[in-house]
Amino acid sequence: MMTWASGWLIYGLTGATLIGLGLFGFASHTNLLRRILAFNVVGSGIFLVFGATGFRVPELGADAVPQALIITGIVVALSATALAVSLITRHASLSGSATLPDDDREDR
Amino acid sequence: MPSSLALTAIIGAPLLGFFMTIVWSRAAAVVASLTSMVVLVAAVFLAVSVSAHGAVLTSLGGWDAPLGIELAADGLSVMFMIVSGAIVLVVGAYAQHEFVHPGTETRSGFAFWPLMLVLLAALNGIFVSRDFFNLYVCFELLTLSAVAMVTLNGKTESITAALRYLLFALLGSILYLLGAVLLYAQFGSLDMGVIGQSVSSSGAEILAAGLMTAGLALKTALFPFHGWLPPAHSGAPPPASAMLSSLVPKASYFITIRLWFDVMPELAGNPLTLALGGLGGAAILYGSLQAIVQTRLKMVVAYSTVAQLGYLFIVFPLAGGDSAAQPWSAGAWTGGMLHALSHALAKSAMFLCAGLFIISARTDDLEALRGIAQTMPMTAFAFTLAAISLLGLPPSGGFIAKYLMLTSAFASGGWIWAFLILAGGLLAALYLYRPVRIMLSLPKQPGQPFKPISRWWQVAPLVLALGAVFLGIGSNEPYALLQIGRPVAAETGL
């Protein structure tokens, strides 16, 4: 019981850390690609936390619902990332810049 | 069960249409139109059945929640479905000219139709979902198709705008998803009904709801997170702008309403409602002031959206929190919903008008539109009608909405909200008077070359604007319909 709980805790804490790191990255970078990566980091963190909630009631074993939802979520995040990346490349080729105008700090 | 068939059809039909338009791109326009017609018919059918028998519920493929997907339609969702179906249908008809006619960019024409249908499917999905995760999926779909629509004309500014939109939207999605995960951790379910029955006001629930609200507010472009909206909406092709501005923010708003009024009304304390209402009020003032100083028609209309979305959040202090149990709550809530609907109709009409002006004058610089009403009287008239609804002047839907909200504001002693609602109307008069005046002025040199536009094309915005007006004249039915399926017994107001 203890092991299940600590496992749940580890996954949850790791996920939370990833979310925090990702959010920080998202806020601190202006380079578009980095921002998208940061978004994916946050997404991974959330899925990890989500997965951890599957062990919420240890007696029932692993809950299937989060797994199903995580898979769906990953697909969604993937398609969002795909769209974002395609837009970024298009943007870079049109404007020659990897950041949005008016975002004055350049850190490529 | 025909009503469950209809429920399925409103999502299924556009998705089917989406595949057909990709496969059979030549007839995309026709397919899209037919599909949206089917959706509208289904929505109307649902409305009839809802008003006759109450809320409708169905499980896809017979699988019950939590694993299966449940779809439910109450009065609120039916109204939103009808209006969005109608808007998409009319915008689709309008877009036939914009994208099918020779000389327009084929790539955008090819992409528009499938995107439009995805958008419609996602919207309807949001309106009938009873599950927070399904909602997430649907509105991610919505966001992605909306962002794609912004990029349709392929210009640098559009790409930039789309990227900025996407970044905001992704952030919003993350926050929402985080909230949803916390909810699941708490309840072991994401079904609205299940959660609604066991809300206990624990800290985790509040955190979850707060995260979701923050994410949704980002997507609804609530002040001060509205920066992405004007460039995105004004950069898209007009038919896309029409849908983006009128429907897309309403979807995330719809979820917010579901969250706070249907699922966890007990949690909506005064700090939350005041914060949301305050931001809404700030949006009204700030958006209006910005709209006043814009020099491009589409920017005026886009900032007007920022301002008008502010009204929607004033519903929270008036109908939620401590006010929820008061007699004026129903009026405020219904007023807010009517405002969302009439704004959708009026705003889409305005963007279509702007689109026609751009085609005729090749620009949407306000000064360049001087005298355009002589060439296109019908469009100018449509724009003015839409403006009347946005101003909240009778007999438009905007008036009924503001009337209901004002009545609640006075009944509750919420002076500040009353002031904001009225100030918004007056500021709207300021920013909408200028374009109307310029359109109706005599052109500087006679015979200025405005390209004539076919009358049938001009009908589209007029239909939407008239819709906004008739929502006011015939507001009795929508009012009654909106009350069906509300958790709090619907009272007929004051």
Next chain:
Amino acid sequence: MIDLQVSGPLFPLFVLIWPLVLGLAASLPSVRSNAIVLLPLAPLPALVLAVVGPLNIPTEAGILLLGVTLNLDINGTLFLGAISGLWCLGGIFALGYMRMTPNPAVFAGFWCLTLSGNLGVVLSQDAGSFYVSFAAVSLAAYFLVVHERTERALYAGRIYIFLAVVGEALLLIGLLIGVDAANSMSIAKIRVALADAPQAGWAVFCLIGGLGIKAGLVPLHVWLPLAHPAAPTPASAVLSGAIVKAGIIGFIQFLPDGTALWPSMLLVLGLAGTYGAVFLGLGQTNPKAILAYSTISQMGLVIAVIGVGHLTGNTVAAYGAAALYCAHHGLAKGALFMSVGMVGKSGRTFMPFVLFVTGLMAASIAGAPFAGGALAKSAIKTLFEDWALLLVTLSGAGTTLLLARFLMTIASNHGPEPDKRPSALMSVPWFVAVVAALLVPWVLVDRYSDLSVPYLLSTGALWDASWPVALGLVCFFVGLRLLPGGFRVAEGDIAGPLVKSVAAVKRMLAAVPEPTVPTIKGLDHIVSASRTQAAERRLLQLAPICVAALILAMLMFANI
């Protein structure tokens, strides 16, 4: 279905409507050029009514205006007779005098309208029709004043209409207060109610002002010396002889019994007018202006009579005497104005006759013995005592002085052709007016005063009448010796400064600005589009921080 609501004899109504009908007829194309012919016809029914009309049988017509009531009392009969007679004679005189005048139709139309108003003032017994009539006589007379459209006539007209309108406004205030106090439109009830109504002071003050303008009450007399010379002679005659009387009739109708301040005021102002006008009139060179000042002087006497009547409580006698005096003065002053017209159309040979008759008329007004004027003056003298009696008697000297100056002025004004004589259409009415003025008081004096004809022929009475005239003549010749060139007073004395001050006020008012909608031009600088949009975009970076703050805030509120 519609009840005309008329009761009582219809003839008085006809008396008022008949001139209006004729006036409208003047605008018919076939009548237009000969419209002057209508003038003598217009007052005929009134004359008939005055002579044979029964007294004190009221006529009521509810549907007209606010309900019209007409009646004729004993004083009214005299006024009506004198006024309609003068209008009639003036009309005949105009036939001869204004044969070739331009716009005869306009003149005739407004002549008739003025006449109708003048008669209405006599007949009206309700505030509504009195006001309507008074307005008609005041305002329509404007067209008689400006008929010649010369610069001078138009200037006189402006002053006239200004004062007339002010008079209307004052009258309106007085009537409003009266009607409210009486809760009735009836003049008799208003008169009673004004005796002790709370705002009666205001009402009487305004009534005196409004009516006094018409009656030439000092200092509201300015229009007379301007309007009379400017108007065509027949119009001057009726202006001075008949229209001015409308104010006196108003005084008689409306002033309530009472011993407030105002009877003394009337006495003082009346006597001031009597003497002041003589002085101002002596400074005139235009014969009609001199006559106008004489009218002011004579009306001052009448006003003083009314004042003294109220002071002594003897209003019945005072009103009777005033009516008699007015009747005589109306006919005599009308005749004098016609004399001015006669002189212009007479050659040297005919002049002595004209001058003689004119002198007779002047003597009558001055109150020389045996003339009708002496009787009228005796009638009013019975009301005065002490110093006031002396002043009234002495005024005869002033009148003599003024009219002697008048005679001197017209003596040299005869026409160039020596043998020219005015047409019979002019001389006959002129002569009839003279005879009537001389004789009428003899016939009526016992009806309108306590005096009897034998007393009036007694030596004492004759001496009382003679010495002021003689004194006046002596003064005239002494003055002629001492001041051969005379002195000059502008026509209308204080009119000039009045006009200037009105213009100054108008200029001052024009300098006040007008409120408008506030413009929003400054907004562009406050909310600069480009600056704020850049700031908005930067918010994107701040968004996560904002969101984090939002979440934190919520957590704190929720007390986790």
Next chain:
Amino acid sequence: MTAALPFLVLMTSLVPALATFWLPENQAATRNGLNLGGAILKLVLVAYMLYAVGQGAVFETRLELAPGLFLLLRIDALALLFVTLSAFLWLLTTIYAIAYFGNGPNLSRFFGFFSLCVAATTGIAFSGTLITFFLFYELLTLSTWPLVVHKQNEKSFAAGGSYLGFALPASAALLVAIIWLESVTGPIEFAAPRELSGLDAFDLRLILALFVLGLGVKAAIVPLHGWLPAAMAAPAPVSALLHAVAVVKAGAFGIVRIIYDVFGIDLVSQLGMAQPLAILASITILYGSLRALQQDDIKRRLAFSTVSQVSYIVLGAALAGPIAAIGGLAHLVHQGLMKITLFFCAGIFAERAGIEKIHHLDGVGARMPWTAFCFSLGAMGMIGIPPMAGFVSKLYLGVGALETGAGWVVFVLAGSSLLNAAYFLPLLYRMWFLPAREDLETQPPSERPLGLIVPAVVTATAALGVGLLAGAPISPLGWATLIIERDYLP
């Protein structure tokens, strides 16, 4: 039939309005037929209603918009007073406008909005509830704007902007007043006024002040009158509509409704609001006249004259006494007849002889005798020269003021009469007594077509007639007396 009658009367204007919008420009005959037909039909219905309401009948149409939001059309004697005026003047103005515009541009738009304005006015008159009143009041604001900017030049847009700039904040104030009051009392019907005396006096005062603010813009109460002189940039038929048929009257009518049917005179006096309102109206009366005195432009002078004259109606209501109220209501009609005559004539002067400034009027009397004559009649009525209609109103107002103990009002009335004379008489003087300009001499202007001059003659005659026959029971004065005696006196 009787239940639908108010609706039918409304439709006689609304149907032509909506139909006219869709008519092509060149279908002049159809357009004119539609509008004239509607106007005549309306007059016939109004005549019937005059008879029936005189007998004591009341007509009601009730439509539900939203729950608790009724559209109640109700014809009582007061409503009919206003509708009779507007119906009568609508017909004449339509005739005039057809002749005035000839074959001008954008006529379908013009007549459409024109009839819409009249429909809104009818709705205002028939309104049985506050919210119905507001709906039609706003419809009037909106449908008037296109008429004000009809010429589509800079000046008319400035006028239109000024109009909305005043009218929209005012409508916000009106809406606040209505909703605030109704949030306390529930929906208010004019026929069944709520007992308000139990409410907080301060709130009631504020609400009443908001009502006056909201309605005062249309009634052109100083300092809310700025739009009216600016709006003279519009063509003459529009001015006639603004000044006589619809707009300013709607404001004044609204104030009368609020004072009599929502608050009740007793309550207004108790709150101490009657006196300030009367003072405000008096200031407006004098201010408007003083301003009119300074104007060099004929239509501007007339506009300021309206500012002054309309406040007579407000004054009548504010004095809170029956006689003054009768005077004020009668003036609603009297002022309409007189002012429309003046604007008709000013339009003819401008259109036919290019006369816009006062000094251009010199000698026009001889060249355009009919127009000048009608103008003179109207002007004399405005001054209050008896027996013109204006005199009757002033008399009743003055007596009514004295009756309620507001004696000072008679001085206001007298002062206003003087000022009216001061700004109208010089015009008459120039017309009739000064020599004409040379171009008038060489090219005598025409007063034709008959459509221009006949309406002016008719209204001028009517203005004279209602004064001459003021004692008759069907005169405006008689009808106003009926309204006050039957509906408002205990």
